[in-house]
Amino acid sequence: MPSLTPAATQRLWSELVQRRRLRPSAAGDCMPLRAVLYAATDWLRLATKLAATASPCAQYSISVPPLAADKTQLRSDQAWRIRALGPAFHALAEINVTGWSSWVATTGNSWYAAGVEARRRMAAAGYDVAAGDTWALNELSSAVRQGVGSARANMRAFLHGLHDADGVLPSARGTVFVVGIAQTTADLSVYQARLQDWYEDGPFWDDLSRYASDWSQELYGDVRAYAVAGVPREARRDSLNEYLQHQTALARSAPAASEAARAFLAAAYSPLANAAWQYDAFFGWTSVPAELMQDYVSAQTYALRSAGNSRFGFAWAPRNLAGMPAGDFTAQTDALLVRLAAALADSGEAPEAACGSTWCNRALEGALPTAAWQTFAAWKPSMLAFTSPAQTLSPGVPSAAVTVELRTSSGYAYTAGLPVAVELSSSSPTGAFSTEPGGPWTPRLAAPIASGESVASFHFRDTGSGSVTITAAAAGKTAATQTVTVAAPPADTTPPETTLDSAPAGTIASSAASISFSASEVGSRFECSLDGAPFAACTSPATLSGLANGAHAFEVRAVDAAGNIDTTPARASWLVETSVPLPTPPPTSVGRAGGSGPDLLVQASVSPAAPAIGATATYLISIRNLGGSASRAVVTVRLPSQVVLATSRTDRGPGCTGTTTLTCDLDSLAENLVATVRIQAVVRSPGTLTLTATASAQPADVQPANDTATVVTLVGSPEPRRPAAAMSPALRVVGATPAVVVTRRGATAEVAVRFWVSKAARLQARVTPLRSTVALALLPGTTFAGRRSTTVRSAATTAVSRRGTYALGARLRAGRLIRGRSYLVRLTAVDGGGRRRSLTIRVRA
Known part of the structure; x- marks a missing residue:
């Protein structure tokens, strides 16, 4: 509602409008202020109280919320009432992102079109851009800060439409409210890392410079971190500013890649401090007596003026959390508004005047200071870290999956907003990378960490030997290195296998033959023997001629580069039967009339x-x-x-x-x-x-x-048996259908599967989307063949010493498993000889 005290507000408003006495002072009379105030309700009472004690050097912009039933519909009959308080007072039309999200989804229109339509509705509701009114976007969410999905691109288009309007209405820059983070957050490393990543998105900040006049960062503080007994006023001021000014402090220490963000924040930063009373959540923590809240508002104004801010404001949202009698609550919120207006006006003469002679000194039992926000005084680059253990490889043999993780400067893993372009390189001229164990291979590889993911995985191989350093680097991030050992190949004591590719067999009617053969090892030479003769050097194909009628045997053996000789030569045998000259005809048989008998x-x-x-x-x-x-x-x-x-x-x-x-x-x-x-x-x-x-x-x-x-x-000796070829380990799923079970428990989900492996092996397990090899993060508590992880990993690894049945219990973030979609559990077993076997199991979330 416009006012929690409608009659009293109307009387004061009418009196002020009659006077029309407010005018901006000449430059130099006092410190200028562009005050942007957010009102969740009670906006007209807020405006009239400010106008009653207005600073002659200040401009006041007060937001008006849209209709609760349809947040795309703006309130009419309100903007003119705020403007009527004088030329220093302006109405801000709250453009609610949630409401306009539904409009985009329902109509199928673009976000740019949504911004244009919102400007039309502003004009229809009586907002006058020429008179100083404008729009206030409420609000940029944490998804925009993180850069997840299309959230950031959508808001850029929305702001563009709000600025441009329809070509008939004038263009207008406006205010952007930005979601904040609790002042008492213990670990700020992830927040700082995401803020730094955001600052490096130059195109976003270039757009903000064109479309927005005020960056109204929500800084809803906690009185328990302010009202510490025994702390002097100046120390309280400095502690408040560590929180209130943290975004600009970080921007000042940013590298050149963040220049667009630094320039915009220097011009448009407008901290939105906390006058919302009484709250134990949402608007910080202000569940304190009214007198202490007045003290807190005065101290925030003192801190902001001391930091040189010419743009700042407060959030106003009165709430009777304590269940006070209505009259008491009205009187105390009136007193709070009077104190806020006086602090803003008086501090125009000097920052400390916001405290007067009695404020900025109250204490709250149990209050404790926080020094966590001092971290924003320095830029702390995020880093990359290898999470898979260092491996020892054989020359030319691909590694198991190698994973690199995105971490904060303090080593805490976090997910990427915009994709992080990770470039992989090695110190070896013969080293190569691939996203798949089968290649293709390249000396340098781009392996991005996708939006919403924290890891990238790849494979490495090297045809040389020795210690190799692999490096993962990304712009603006501290690079990671890991040493891979490529073992020198063992002495070759294994003889090659010889194979006959073509050879005569059975009975042939030719005294010549051609025999082709090959070896299992590249670079082998051959030795041949015909009909038991000593072995001698030969090449394929071997051409034989002048063979006598009768049985013949040919043997060939391969000799590899290390001098190993095949002890079981390949053998071919056949019978030559060419035309036999007819002997002298025998005497004619006397038992037949005129003919000869058979011979x-x-x-x-x-x-x-x-x-x-x-x-x-x-x-x-x-x-x-x-x-x-x-x-x-x-x-x-x-x-x-x-x-x-x-x-x-x-x-x-x-x-x-x-x-x-x-x-x-x-x-x-x-x-x-x-x-x-x-x-x-x-x-x-x-x-x-x-x-x-x-x-x-x-x-x-x-x-x-x-x-x-x-x-x-x-009869010769028995043919020696050739040793059986070594077999890769076997993997198979164990159990009745369904073999894989997905169980959700709150924010986590567990994928459980039982499997059997045929021999001792090193095991790896990953969970990926159906059409991607990028692994989902496995949370602490993941169990794999009896081993429990204590950190976030992209892959679970362990080793088993014998064949048997084992289990995987993969714990994942429930939000990463979309109901109804399919995912893959990827199991890999590698035995001591480097032979591997993979098993892929499909599971539906």
Whole structure:
């Protein structure tokens, strides 16, 4: 309401308007003052009391709140009443940010359009910019100070619209009320860090210089930090100014990057002191007797005038917290307004005149001074700090995630407002960084700390060895360094593996062959052996020619750069069977009219030439008919006693029967045709292996001497087993669905998951948004495989000494987990050999 005492205010107002006697004094008569006063209610009583004892050198601007039901609607019939008190009195239209936020959301209009519309409504409500009225934005929130999301950009656009109006109304600079912080805050390091980051946002302050005339910082003090018994008036003044002047004190010590903020605050800083009585919250702490409140208002005015402020004001919001009788409360708030008006007027002659002869000396039992605000006398850059432990790496092997954190000058972690551009570099010419363990890699990397986050993570690798210093730096921040040890590679005692890429097999009809091969280690050379000859240097592909008919074996082994020789050479075996010249035709059979009988030539070979126990021996038996046609051809094969039949196959006839002695029916065999029998058998015991194959034909073979072939070979030692490849640790989730549980408890949330790891390993756990690798901060109390953290971390790390089931209980800020959105729990296990395995688990908040 305009006044808590409507009748008395109307009488005083009418009297003052009739006089119209207030005029600004000539320069030099007294100290000028531009007083900006915020009134949550009772604005007309405030204005009339000030006008009754006005300073001739002061200009008074009093804010008028919008309608409570719709805070975009301004009160009419009020601005002219304030202006009527004289040319030194002006109305401020309170432009409520909360109300206009709803207007933007509802209409879909821009914030600039909201500012333009607010100016139209000001004019319609009777505010006269030409007569000195203007707007007062209430208020810039802590989100604007922090730079979170679009809060700062929105307010810049809103102020722009308020200044410009619609092109018909005149442009006008106005007042900006700014949310403050309690005077008794114990740790101011985060507040100072955010204020310093804000000062370095040059474009914001350039806009404020164009659009705003008064930066009305809310400084709602605490009487308990002022009214300390035994403290002289001058010491109280200085202590008050440490709080009231902290923003300009910090700006004066700021680096060049904050020049735009320093210049604006030097011209527009207007501290908004505390005359709001009686409060135990919201407006500081003023739950004290009325006489002590009068003393406190007088002392604040004395302090502000002593600091040379020509712009300042007070917040007025009377509240009967003590439940006093209405008449008493009215009388005491009247007395407080009279004291405020007198302090403002009298201090124009000299700062100490604000105290008169009886004020600025009252004490409150239990009051204690605070020296915390002295910190703003010096600029204290924020710093970067590595939060992941220093790592020891193998050359060329990527590190586990390395995290760097944004901290205040005292080492307390805080979240970035605007993104912090962190640049990573190293002291090694072969060092490189990447945001992912798989690359791409670069010698320098930009890894920003995103708005609302406190950490950035990355990976490092180095192909060299030794101690490497990695540095994380950002403009205006103290850089962080960490030493990474890249261990020299151990002596190479591991032989390479040799692989045949292509080689002949089975039976070929050529006396030449080409064999290609490769090694598991780059830079290896090769040695080859044919048919048991000594190994000699060779290259891939190896070209062989002039091979005789029969079985052949080729071996190749790789030799790496360290001289390690593959002890299990790669081996190829095959049978060469080129065209055999026909022998002299045998005598003509006398049992057939005018024709010759069949003549079956049997040949046999085995591969490999020296099979080992457990190996498979492949026998190839060919039956060529050198004579006349055979209506039926059969070959009988006696296997060695040391083998067990695996398979048999013929390329003609119904095939073979039997296990130790095979009878293979080849059906008919015309002149010059060749039939082939392929037998595979597994060697079970050592000794001399003898296979005999004998052919028979119908009609009878005319040349029985070449009907039998024998293959004899020795059983070699068993093939050595190649060592099994080392396996990466295995990870899997344990438990019934859902395997991951999210529990909210007040301001925190816990993500719980049980998992199994197959071997001893170093473990890491992070929680990230679904489509981002930037980790959410894990709060103290996070447990991981039995280990509990005591500080804020971006990743939980621990080590387990054996396989088993373990648990993760990740504690996060509940506000960082948006209900309904998906997040990822990222688990990584790395064994002692550097082999890693990752497991990603999706969880819905």
